[in-house]
Amino acid sequence: MAIRGLTRRGALAAATGAVAACAQNVETPAYEGAVAFSHGVASGDPTANKVIIWTRVSPENPGSVPVRWIVARNRELTDVVKTGIVETNEARDYTVKADVTGLRPGAPYFYGFRAGSAESAIGKTRTLPQGDLDQVKFAVVSCASFPHGFFNAYEALAERDDIDAVVHLGDYIYEYGLAGYGGDVATRLGRIPSPEVECIRLGDYRARHAQYKTQTELQAAHAIAPWIVVWDDHETANNSFATGAENHNQGEGQWANRKQAALQAYYEWMPIRDPEPGAAFEAINRSFKYGTLASLIMVETRLLARTEPFDYNTQLPIELQRWNFTNPAAPVAIRDGEPDVPVMQRLPRIYEVVGGETRPVLDWRRAQSLVTEPKDLPAGFYIAPDVPALNQLLSAPDRQLMGAAQEQWLADELHTSVRGGATWQVLGNQILMAPLNAPDLSATPAPLADALERLLPGVKQQLKLTRFPFPLNTDSWDGYPTARSRVYASLRAAQGNAIVLTGDTHTAWANELNDEQGRIGVEFGTTSITSPGDGEYFAPFGIDFAGGVRARNPHVKYTDPLHRGFLLLTLTREAAIAEFFSVSNILSKEYETTRVAAYTVAPEPGPGIGPITEA
Numbered sequence: 001m002a003i004r005g006l007t008r009r010g011a012l013a014a015a016t017g018a019v020a021a022c023a024q025n026v027e028t029p030a031y032e033g034a035v036a037f038s039h040g041v042a043s044g045d046p047t048a049n050k051v052i053i054w055t056r057v058s059p060e061n062p063g064s065v066p067v068r069w070i071v072a073r074n075r076e077l078t079d080v081v082k083t084g085i086v087e088t089n090e091a092r093d094y095t096v097k098a099d100v101t102g103l104r105p106g107a108p109y110f111y112g113f114r115a116g117s118a119e120s121a122i123g124k125t126r127t128l129p130q131g132d133l134d135q136v137k138f139a140v141v142s143c144a145s146f147p148h149g150f151f152n153a154y155e156a157l158a159e160r161d162d163i164d165a166v167v168h169l170g171d172y173i174y175e176y177g178l179a180g181y182g183g184d185v186a187t188r189l190g191r192i193p194s195p196e197v198e199c200i201r202l203g204d205y206r207a208r209h210a211q212y213k214t215q216t217e218l219q220a221a222h223a224i225a226p227w228i229v230v231w232d233d234h235e236t237a238n239n240s241f242a243t244g245a246e247n248h249n250q251g252e253g254q255w256a257n258r259k260q261a262a263l264q265a266y267y268e269w270m271p272i273r274d275p276e277p278g279a280a281f282e283a284i285n286r287s288f289k290y291g292t293l294a295s296l297i298m299v300e301t302r303l304l305a306r307t308e309p310f311d312y313n314t315q316l317p318i319e320l321q322r323w324n325f326t327n328p329a330a331p332v333a334i335r336d337g338e339p340d341v342p343v344m345q346r347l348p349r350i351y352e353v354v355g356g357e358t359r360p361v362l363d364w365r366r367a368q369s370l371v372t373e374p375k376d377l378p379a380g381f382y383i384a385p386d387v388p389a390l391n392q393l394l395s396a397p398d399r400q401l402m403g404a405a406q407e408q409w410l411a412d413e414l415h416t417s418v419r420g421g422a423t424w425q426v427l428g429n430q431i432l433m434a435p436l437n438a439p440d441l442s443a444t445p446a447p448l449a450d451a452l453e454r455l456l457p458g459v460k461q462q463l464k465l466t467r468f469p470f471p472l473n474t475d476s477w478d479g480y481p482t483a484r485s486r487v488y489a490s491l492r493a494a495q496g497n498a499i500v501l502t503g504d505t506h507t508a509w510a511n512e513l514n515d516e517q518g519r520i521g522v523e524f525g526t527t528s529i530t531s532p533g534d535g536e537y538f539a540p541f542g543i544d545f546a547g548g549v550r551a552r553n554p555h556v557k558y559t560d561p562l563h564r565g566f567l568l569l570t571l572t573r574e575a576a577i578a579e580f581f582s583v584s585n586i587l588s589k590e591y592e593t594t595r596v597a598a599y600t601v602a603p604e605p606g607p608g609i610g611p612i613t614e615a
Helices: 008-013 152-158 183-189 202-212 216-223 255-269 364-371 387-394 404-419 446-455 459-465 481-494 534-541 545-552
Strands: 041-044 051-056 065-072 080-088 095-100 108-115 123-126 136-141 165-168 227-229 286-290 294-298 320-324 344-348 351-354 357-360 424-429 498-502 508-515 518-525 556-560 564-571 576-583 593-601
Touching (some): 041 108, 041 123, 041 216, 051 108, 080 095, 123 216, 136 152, 152 216, 152 564, 202 255, 286 404, 294 404, 320 364, 344 364, 404 424, 404 481, 424 564, 446 534, 481 508, 481 518, 498 564, 534 545, 545 556, 556 576, 556 593
Parallel strands (some): 136 165, 498 518
Antiparallel strands (some): 041 051, 051 095, 065 108, 108 123, 286 294, 351 357, 508 518, 508 556, 564 576, 576 593
């Protein structure tokens, strides 16, 4: 179905009305000088009796600013439930965060802020319910690259009034400067990142967060419901891990300092509860209980314990062919299953396509001119990844993703949820969990391959290798298969109904998760707000990226790399329904919103979960 795209004024009116009728008996603390609320309001991290509320003030003069916060039962903020004063200053970038306690479970509230003569927008929030519930509805979002387009998907989400919580799975901001990812689009659209350079220091990350929160579409989405958030990589730097990042280079200072700066800005600017005293700054994993219907368990897979991702450009093993060099003038191929010989060499195995069949070149007269330059083969010839050797490298015991402590915490949370009677165990997770073999892209036209190589050096050779199946992305759970196996074991041991929510890929997903004994869960992945999906690069050349993915991955029941939007997950005791919504355009403010697909799954007793079916 199609939903009419509203004008910006129409879409935002309900969500961002000013605090025009605040309770007259709630005094605003005195403040000399002009001040404004330019970055909207937000709430998050709800519990049964408390919730975080957030805003930011922009004073004309430096120094401390006292801010009155108000929580009420009505939008006019006259039926006041709680109120207080927070003093903010430049040390926390003038952000304001209050942890409002003593609230009723499962109750809606409205909130706003006042400073001097200025009044903020009004937001709506809700505490966690207790007991038996009929339904919970989550909106799931991820990956908003400011330069790549307008935040129409946030605006479309803000038009809804049925959301219990917005789950943001990371890449809330992107760290690149104008010369980086999306810079060409940014110039055309006039969406120049602030600062124009890559974010490295605390001031850079603060400015980038501030720019995002000036966007009225994002402000409106924050104002409709509490947000439950987790970072991915771009809140710090691309493909980050505990001790570094792909996009942290020599000359950019110590990684620990950059990470600290990025996370400080994140905690200042996001509606999230600050870490407990003594807790690791990176320990963002936490859980939320929605009565006896569902547990939402947010995990951290980036900065707490992750070891460096596997780099295909430098580490990918290539299949080797054994050659008998007893007679150096006429080496003979040693066939698979035949024993080694004393005088032997292992050289890259070359494949050729003959009559539609791919087979190795085992004649030395033809092979010798090819093995010397295996990365520059003529058309119709290929080298192949050594998948068993790759799996052995990826499965090394020292490769960590969440770390032992968080893995045990997750196992305990799953067990507690199931034993407490919750129907659904929902994991808020940044990266794709299902195994995913790359589609066959070996016939990618040269102009596209060259363009992709400029965007991502090394990818041209990897495209050729996809003639043979191997994991598409080792920055996902595929890069840490032993860690994934341990999580799968925890899912099976808990004997619940696991749904994994995923962001990061700029692609919509409905995947079944399987271990050796069968299905143990499902994965629903949201597409991005603006960031381009892989399929967008190939579609103009007539290459069906999604079809290629499904052909090699039968557990993938649905994938869409072409649309931008959000995911709506509705949970009842009888079923979980994932609805995929997309906006028709992000390059202008004229758009329509469409429900492009929907899939459902039913809970089952004991370990495992029902199959994914179209809804």
